[in-house]
Amino acid sequence: xxxxxxEHAFHPNPIIQIRELCVDYITDNGDFRAVNSVxxxxxxxxxxxLAGESGxxxxxxxxxxxxxxxxxxxxxxxxxxxxxxxLLKLSDQVxxxxxxxxxxxVFQSAMNSLNPVLTVLEQFSDVLRHHQGLSDEIAKxxxxxxxxxxxxxxxxxxxxxxxxxxxxxxxxxxxxxxxxNPKLIIMDEPTTALDVVVQREIxxxxxxLREEFGFSILxxxxxxxxxxxxxxxxxxxxxxxxxxxxxxKSIRNTPQHAYTQKLxxxxxxxxxGKHRTQGAAL
Amino acid sequence: xxxxIISLNNVVKEFTIGGGFAAExxxxxxxxxxxxxxxxxxxxLVGESGxxxxxxxxxxxxxxxxxxxxxxxxxxxxxxxxxxxxxxDYRSKVQMVFQDPFGSLNPTHTIAHHLTRPLKIHQQxxxxxxxxxxxxxxxxxxxxxxxxxxxxPHELSGGQRQRVNLARALAVGAEVILADExxxxxxxxxxxxxxxxxxxxxxxxGIGFLxxxxxxxxxxxxxEETAVMYKGQIVEWGDTHAILxxxxxxxxxxxxxxxxxxxxxxxxxxxxxxxxxxDSEQIRADSAVVTEGYEQVGPNHFVKQWIKAA
Numbered sequence: 043x044x045x046x047x048x049e050h051a052f053h054p055n056p057i058i059q060i061r062e063l064c065v066d067y068i069t070d071n072g073d074f075r076a077v078n079s080v081x082x083x084x085x086x087x088x089x090x091x092l093a094g095e096s097g098x099x100x101x102x103x104x105x106x107x108x109x110x111x112x113x114x115x116x117x118x119x120x121x122x123x124x125x126x127x128x129l130l131k132l133s134d135q136v137x138x139x140x141x142x143x144x145x146x147x148v149f150q151s152a153m154n155s156l157n158p159v160l161t162v163l164e165q166f167s168d169v170l171r172h173h174q175g176l177s178d179e180i181a182k183x184x185x186x187x188x189x190x191x192x193x194x195x196x197x198x199x200x201x202x203x204x205x206x207x208x209x210x211x212x213x214x215x216x217x218x219x220x221x222x223n224p225k226l227i228i229m230d231e232p233t234t235a236l237d238v239v240v241q242r243e244i245x246x247x248x249x250x251l252r253e254e255f256g257f258s259i260l261x262x263x264x265x266x267x268x269x270x271x272x273x274x275x276x277x278x279x280x281x282x283x284x285x286x287x288x289x290x291k292s293i294r295n296t297p298q299h300a301y302t303q304k305l306x307x308x309x310x311x312x313x314x315g316k317h318r319t320q321g322a323a324l
Numbered sequence: 325x326x327x328x329i330i331s332l333n334n335v336v337k338e339f340t341i342g343g344g345f346a347a348e349x350x351x352x353x354x355x356x357x358x359x360x361x362x363x364x365x366x367x368x369l370v371g372e373s374g375x376x377x378x379x380x381x382x383x384x385x386x387x388x389x390x391x392x393x394x395x396x397x398x399x400x401x402x403x404x405x406x407x408x409x410x411x412x413d414y415r416s417k418v419q420m421v422f423q424d425p426f427g428s429l430n431p432t433h434t435i436a437h438h439l440t441r442p443l444k445i446h447q448q449x450x451x452x453x454x455x456x457x458x459x460x461x462x463x464x465x466x467x468x469x470x471x472x473x474x475x476x477p478h479e480l481s482g483g484q485r486q487r488v489n490l491a492r493a494l495a496v497g498a499e500v501i502l503a504d505e506x507x508x509x510x511x512x513x514x515x516x517x518x519x520x521x522x523x524x525x526x527x528x529x530g531i532g533f534l535x536x537x538x539x540x541x542x543x544x545x546x547x548e549e550t551a552v553m554y555k556g557q558i559v560e561w562g563d564t565h566a567i568l569x570x571x572x573x574x575x576x577x578x579x580x581x582x583x584x585x586x587x588x589x590x591x592x593x594x595x596x597x598x599x600x601x602x603d604s605e606q607i608r609a610d611s612a613v614v615t616e617g618y619e620q621v622g623p624n625h626f627v628k629q630w631i632k633a634a
């Protein structure tokens with residue numbers, strides 16, 4: 043990265059600072075470096091996007107932040123400072139209490155993140171009981187309020203995950219992620235498995251909730267168009283390294299790195315020319 | 325325009341749900357669908373999951389029969405294709421390519437094996453000696469290097485595997501390829517390559533494509549005509565460009581508005597459409613009502629009538 047790019051990677055008021063992070067996978071042919079000395083900040087209340095092709099290391103970073111990576115992956119170097127504390131140095135007990143209450147995660151497949159044999163209410167109470175020691179009664183009241191937030195009718199609280207559509211399940215996961223007022227939510231391709239209309243509904247909701255509660259989001263996707271719509275700043279990753287970081291607008295309008303330009307050229311945009319004609323009409 | 329290769333006329337498909345000890349219910353997956361596929365052209369069938377687009381492809385490939393309505397292949401009803409040799413002939417002409425390039429190739433066999441078998445089964449070669457040259461030809465056609473033939477599926481990327489699937493469809497002499505979300509599991513950066521290959525197959529080999537997708541952007545890239553489907557009905561159909569630039573049906577408009585526009589940040593969207601969730605819910609309810617009449621709004625642009633749901 044050139045000096046100028048590094049500048050855009052940082053934020054004056056960060057919630058989390060990733061510094062020189064390296065993650066390796068142990069293989070038969072020696073270690074494979076999946077994330078190579080990656081540094082960036084996510085600001086308070088900021089939506090930070092991480093874009094790249096599959097296998098570029100973006101999900102590995104998402105897992106490493108929470109220390110949820112599993113062998114053969116291991117963090118071989120760097121720091122992850124969450125509000126100044128290095129998460130990599132914390133005991134398992136401390137990181138356990140930080141997970142979900144401070145840093146929540148939403149994955150691509152909502153069905154796999156929900157327990158199929160528990161009702162929605164039980165999944166909420168599980169989180170609230172474990173982290174906040176709430177009684178069942180209070181947990182239920184809180185769960186109902188959270189359902190209101192994501193526009194799911196309260197009376198469906200006694201139903202099981204399979205009774206909900208894919209989009210609703212993802213909204214349930216988001217509601218559970220919000221249940222402990224986390225400061226950072228990591229979203230790893232949260233809408234990739236969903237239809238465009240449902241995707242738009244969920245993202246609009248995420249955006250509005252962010253406005254309301256002010257949490258930060260690390261948003262991971264390979265869809266650059268979507269990313270530049272939603273995120274404040276975007277980092278483009280390739281082969282485990284960040285090749286370009288900048289404000290969404292600059293990534294969209296003046297991409298510097300050849301790879302970013304190639305990514306933009308690789309998908310058709312049906313809205314092309316619309317803004318121009320609208321401008322002309324005005 | 326020449327005669328359609330495949331033509332669907334008011335096709336209805338009902339499924340039975342439940343049974344056994346549970347109550348039996350009838351579910352109408354297709355509520356009277358009609359469209360035509362032509363040589364050297366692509367029709368995109370666009371809609372959300374569960375709207376019935378894949379059911380159309382399965383009916384055309386005779387996986388199961390239509391409840392009512394007719395499906396014609398070169399003017400003949402496919403229900404009358406019954407004998408083994410006729411079926412084999414039909415299936416060699418009408419091929420399918422699936423979404424999952426990992427699941428549609430056998431991991432224990434080489435690519436050469438995958439392409440040789442259809443050649444033999446459908447008697448596309450007169451002698452064994454012809455096979456190597458034909459394989460070479462097929463692999464060239466889909467822009468893969470000749471050494472791919474000796475490789476196993478796990479050695480190939482998703483895009484390369486999807487090219488093998490297309491080569492396999494060509495091997496049996498397909499005239500129509502039903503492509504069910506062929507690029508949605510591929511990375512954006514290799515999607516375009518596969519689409520360009522389909523484009524070439526269409527132009528140079530005159531293959532007719534049914535491109536099933538939920539992605540309007542790729543449909544716009546590859547298809548001359550588009551049919552927008554919702555809950556078993558085609559709500560708007562005709563020239564792709566006309567539909568995208570001048571959508572009439574509220575569901576088509578909803579679908580287009582949901583395609584990410586990189587130049588329109590969410591901050592502005594939230595201001596201009598604050599009640600998106602409620603609005604889209606209403607549009608879905610309205611569009612789900614089955615209606616009969618339709619209107620012609622352009623030279624090749626039709627829209628189904630819709631009414632407000634109660």
